[in-house]
Amino acid sequence: MRYDEYAAHDATALAALVARGEVTAADLLETALARLDAVGGVLNPIAVPMVEIARARAAGPLAGPFAGVPFLLKDWGQDYAGVGDTGGSRARRGIVAARHSTYTQRCLDAGLVIFGRTTTPELALLATTETALHGPTRNPWSPGRTPGGSSGGAAAAVAGGIVPMAGASDGGGSIRIPASYCGLFGFRPGRGLIPHGPQAAEGWEGASSEFVLTRSVRDAAAMLDILAGPDAGAPYPLARPAVSGMVAIARPPARLRIGMMTESPIGSPVDAEAAAAVTIAAGLLERLGHHVEPAAPAIDGRLLARCFLDLYLGQVPADIARARAQTGAGMGAFELTTRGLGRLGRALPAGDYVASRRLWNEFGRALAAFFEGYDLLLLPTVAAPPPRIGALDPPFGQRLALHALAIPGFAAMVRRTGLLETLSRENLTLVPFTQLSNMTGTPSMSVPLHWGAPAPGEAAVPFGAQFVGPIGGEPLLLALAAELESAAPWFDRRPPG
Template sequence: MQFHEYTRFDALGLADLVRRGEVSPAELLSVAMARADATHGQLNAIIRRYDDRARQRVQQCFTPEQPFGGVPFVIKDLFQEWEGAPSSWGNAAHARAISPITSDVVRRWTDAGLVIFGATNTPEFGAKNMTEPRDFGPTRNPWNTKHTPGGSSGGSAAAIAAGIVPVAGASDGGGSIRIPAACNGLFGLKMGRGRVSIGPMAAEGLFGAAVQGVLSRSVRDTAAMMDILQGPEAHAPFWMPRPDQAYLQAIERPPRTMRIGYSTESPTGTPVDKQAIAATEDAVRLLTALGHHVEPVKLPFDGKQLAADFLLTWFCAQAFLVDELCRQEGLKLSDFEPDTQVMAAMGRTVSGPELCGCLERWHLHTMDLTRFHAQFDLWLSPTISAPPLPVGALTTPPALHMVNKVLSGLGLFGAIRKSSFFQEIILKNLGWTPYTQLANVTGRPAMSVPLYWTPDGLPLGVQFVGPVNSEARLLQLAAQLEHARPWFDKRPNL
């Protein structure tokens, strides 16, 4: 099989070719590896290869019951552990440890017949919306290598957009599936809380805000992936009941007519690029033409308070993670990026009552969104407030690193964190991605759909947020949009 033939199919299509004996898993793996080799210098999407394990894997028999039998696949190098292999989480020092376990999602992927041959780049601990870890270097966008593919699943998104694989492992703790989907012309669905296990190494990620999932070129690939990933695990603290019908079957039916409220206003009050507004208004016209009722609405939540509450819990999680790796693996603070050290230092200034109060406000944000969904089926917004940023656009200047080091030495982070100056800084840092945290804090499903490209040829997705248990509804709408405005054959000139 040649590369141009390989990219004509999504993952389910490739698996069907294997099932019918028209191509072998070894052939597919060879094409995927060759494409990964050819694009690595331009993109830096895959930072670790498992070629030997993959070659052994394709010699095994795949059964007709495996929906993705023989299809090449890459996992995200963050909390997607594979027994016997290292996992860096974007940090080279942590990569010295070999995982003694396999994550639930990785086990389900291999059970479904996928052939894992690499792990994709991610920012350190997934803590940024651009994929530029100090230890592994930046990943670049296949549509324009001067720009970012987003984060934190940026490596996976770049690998798909470049044609290395049709679908890849991803996760989303604050937009990390939807942001890269928007930047790379891909479909990205964040499942609701409790749908997919993040175990067995943890009960929940970021108090339930972080979920496992995939990025893909086709809606049906994501639907089939959700069918294999969702469902209970004995060690999970809770789970959502299975849907009445498989997601892959559900998307065969068109969605019912929906009432959709939309807004382009930034929840944090930061500027919104005219292209992000144009992308949303274009989606409104398409939805209206398809028979849906779409109307402008006020923001259904307090965006600035939600951003502050999201970041406070994120800082606490970073502090816990840094301290645990130092305790368990003997890492030193210098092993972590300066920005990670600052976030962890901020987290250590948060008291127990303050954190509990913050988590209680998460419930208030959920109630705000619940009231909105009592009137509207979905909330529509830009996924990101501007087209993909240039690589390095959000890098912290060295001079500010020195200031942070001095502040840390003086123990002033507690006072700084509560200052208006710091509040303005964090709102500015979320300025490019102010829309996505809502679904994580509330635990609701949300998706980014690739309906728009800028005049410069950069993808710019739009986001839909649904109520609890609305994954099937979102997938049905995505399939309808995919049929009305196909994107599968849009490919970067790489």
């Protein structure tokens, strides 16, 4: 199959070609691998290749709604039995999954042909994908910039035309941020809808959701139908949405009342192009018959950011300890930033962590009160264009401070100074808008409706418009996404070259 033909189809259309016998699964896989050969050296999206496994699978009989379609898993949480799981960390080298995750098994049952695992920052912690183990992953729209994180390799692979969709997950924006940076549709299902089992009950105390990054809305809708629903032992036995994803996108939503905000919830700057993504989306919504007005939920954004930081810091030492127990790695095998975050996390008292976790209830109820007057919330996905590769590396002073955290008692002292409040604002300055959905367990999505220049003289890069819906609002979000996609198509807008 010629690459231009391959790139002109989404996963749904490729599956239809296979079903009609117009192309084989092996043909599609070889086209995807040829594209990887052509652009992979620049983009660097693959952490763990699985080519021979994929060729053997493509040669056999396949069934399911996506039979024969090439696919990539994220190298974090989406386990494939017998395949390495690095999580972007030198300390995790040698870890091999003992069994498929429920997510992976459902992808296989759908007929997808998995040929690799995509790059992620170490332990999936950052909004940029640059690791000592794999090197930097680059944005197809501007290779000097990051595709985001933690699903950065997935975004680079989809935007770079290697696959029509790829596995991703989102604990603080890790689907929506790369979607915004790479001009993709980034859908985040609500808490518990897609299982993390059997290796975990939930991700990040329920803040993280597994899903995919796609170019088309219908691929996301179909994957929601495939992946949703509990597995045995799931802590939240949520049923599939009352309306399937494919049914939802077949009918436009009724006239919606949408609240819109562009100011950062933590008081940090918002780039003019990021705000423009929202105003452009609002204008399109009005033309489609919806009502949009300025409004925001009554939530203390700085407090939510601090609670998110407590969650974040609490995860790091646990993940470090698990990796060390599995491989015997020393602390020096982890990157400096990860080591520093782990030490700050160990200095977080258990009582403070629990008190912070309990505040999530207040955020969820405040957002639910907002949705009594509005159907959806519209806001930027990110506050700035994708950073340049290396721009987020800690400067000399921060490196010294990170090293100092190894001094006994220093991390606890840092917590007492109030420095963490400052750090929470600084660390979220570029991406202050996505954590609301994670902390409240609500579904959300980033829609690629605007491209703007990140700096004078530079080529345009994507900026997503984010929509947050109420609990159970996945069908409504998908219906609106399909309407927006029809009114302002983005599928054929691909990176130059």
